[in-house]
Amino acid sequence: MTEIVSLADATAATIPAALHGCVASIGNFDGVHLGHAALLRQTRQLARRLDAPTVACVFDPHPIAILRPDAAPRRLSTISERARRMERLGIDYLVVIETTKDLLDLTAEAFFDALMINNLRAAGMVEGANFCFGKGRQGDVDLLTRLCQQHGIEFVAAELRSEGSEIISSTRIRQCLADGDVAAAHAMMDVPHRVIGEVLRGDGRGRTIGFPTANIKVSDVVMPAPGVYAGTAWIDDRAHPAAIHLGESPTFGSGVPEQVEVHVMDYKADLYGKSIAVDFVARVRGIERFESADALVAQLQRDIRSCRQCLQTASLAKESS
Numbered sequence: 001m002t003e004i005v006s007l008a009d010a011t012a013a014t015i016p017a018a019l020h021g022c023v024a025s026i027g028n029f030d031g032v033h034l035g036h037a038a039l040l041r042q043t044r045q046l047a048r049r050l051d052a053p054t055v056a057c058v059f060d061p062h063p064i065a066i067l068r069p070d071a072a073p074r075r076l077s078t079i080s081e082r083a084r085r086m087e088r089l090g091i092d093y094l095v096v097i098e099t100t101k102d103l104l105d106l107t108a109e110a111f112f113d114a115l116m117i118n119n120l121r122a123a124g125m126v127e128g129a130n131f132c133f134g135k136g137r138q139g140d141v142d143l144l145t146r147l148c149q150q151h152g153i154e155f156v157a158a159e160l161r162s163e164g165s166e167i168i169s170s171t172r173i174r175q176c177l178a179d180g181d182v183a184a185a186h187a188m189m190d191v192p193h194r195v196i197g198e199v200l201r202g203d204g205r206g207r208t209i210g211f212p213t214a215n216i217k218v219s220d221v222v223m224p225a226p227g228v229y230a231g232t233a234w235i236d237d238r239a240h241p242a243a244i245h246l247g248e249s250p251t252f253g254s255g256v257p258e259q260v261e262v263h264v265m266d267y268k269a270d271l272y273g274k275s276i277a278v279d280f281v282a283r284v285r286g287i288e289r290f291e292s293a294d295a296l297v298a299q300l301q302r303d304i305r306s307c308r309q310c311l312q313t314a315s316l317a318k319e320s321s
């Protein structure tokens, strides 16, 4: 289990002693994509060699939310989802550092002293070549290498992983989702994009047309572009194939732009009040306005077939990879 440790003030040496002497990596690790995973595996390897615990440090809220609130990106993954993904990579602790203006004002050297030396007393560090730290992102990997040398901390520079011709990053994955390309986001994270929320009562129209939908109130994560998607609904820890409608319902002149409605296939029980996780696997089509409820129903029947096919193809691709 990756244990979540909150650090309200990184400049006060309050981290639990169990983390002292760790091998650490700092970042946002939003989405815990394949680049992050490769880096965190190296963190694990170095920690094995040094017989040390493994620590990933993230900032919450995202630093941009403090520096330029209007430009702050929505997160790909909640903190607990990041911990869940890190568990499989052998990370013992996820330190969540509260981002404050004072913290972001520290020079690179002062930030390193506060977190790595006084708090974590790190034995090792692993970062990618594009890592920056300290006020105005002035500290780079060259400076980090020197600081680690001075303090007898073993430093490993992780190679940057790419997909296609471009480096994988959380920013790139957010862009894929904004374009509705959930399959590309999936390819870069190794898991589909996930939203989690409570099932609320909708207008009840879905049931009357033979396609009941669970209306989800989603937490503050990135939403893919409006459209119809094939996905998986996780109910009580069990996976069910699903057809997802994200956006307004122009046929009925109802709904709101980020409305998530999930038709869980082959499922009959009442879902109201339950919290469910929804994974976006493949995009099927855009939202359309239909001339009648019958025309929508005919399209929904085709959508269900397309969704089943997409899910089968995705699971075969996963098996063969």
Ligand SMILES: Cc1cc2nc3c(=O)[nH]c(=O)nc-3n(C[C@H](O)[C@H](O)[C@H](O)COP(=O)(O)O)c2cc1C
Residues within 6 Å of the ligand: 202, 203, 204, 205, 206, 207, 211, 212, 213, 215, 228, 243, 244, 245, 248, 249, 250, 251, 252, 261, 262, 263, 286, 287, 288, 289, 290, 296, 300, 303
């Ligand atoms: C897979 C799927 C695709 C849908 N596609 C459309 C669409 O293209 N246009 C539209 O107006 N509504 C679409 N709907 C939304 C239905 O209009 C909506 O689910 C229905 O109004 C039920 O809403 P309610 O449960 O809030 O009553 C789709 C629903 C599902 C489950």
Ligand SMILES: Nc1ncnc2c1ncn2[C@@H]1O[C@H](COP(=O)(O)OP(=O)(O)OP(=O)(O)O)[C@@H](O)[C@H]1O
Residues within 6 Å of the ligand: 025, 026, 027, 028, 029, 030, 034, 035, 036, 038, 039, 126, 127, 128, 129, 130, 131, 158, 159, 160, 161, 162, 167, 168, 169, 170, 171, 172
């Ligand atoms: N593609 C990658 N391959 C290997 N390491 C990476 C990759 N992307 C980021 N890293 C490293 O992971 C750590 C955490 O980085 P961070 O969370 O800022 O990732 P990011 O995906 O680049 O995010 P953003 O898009 O918000 O800049 C840093 O050491 C960074 O250099």
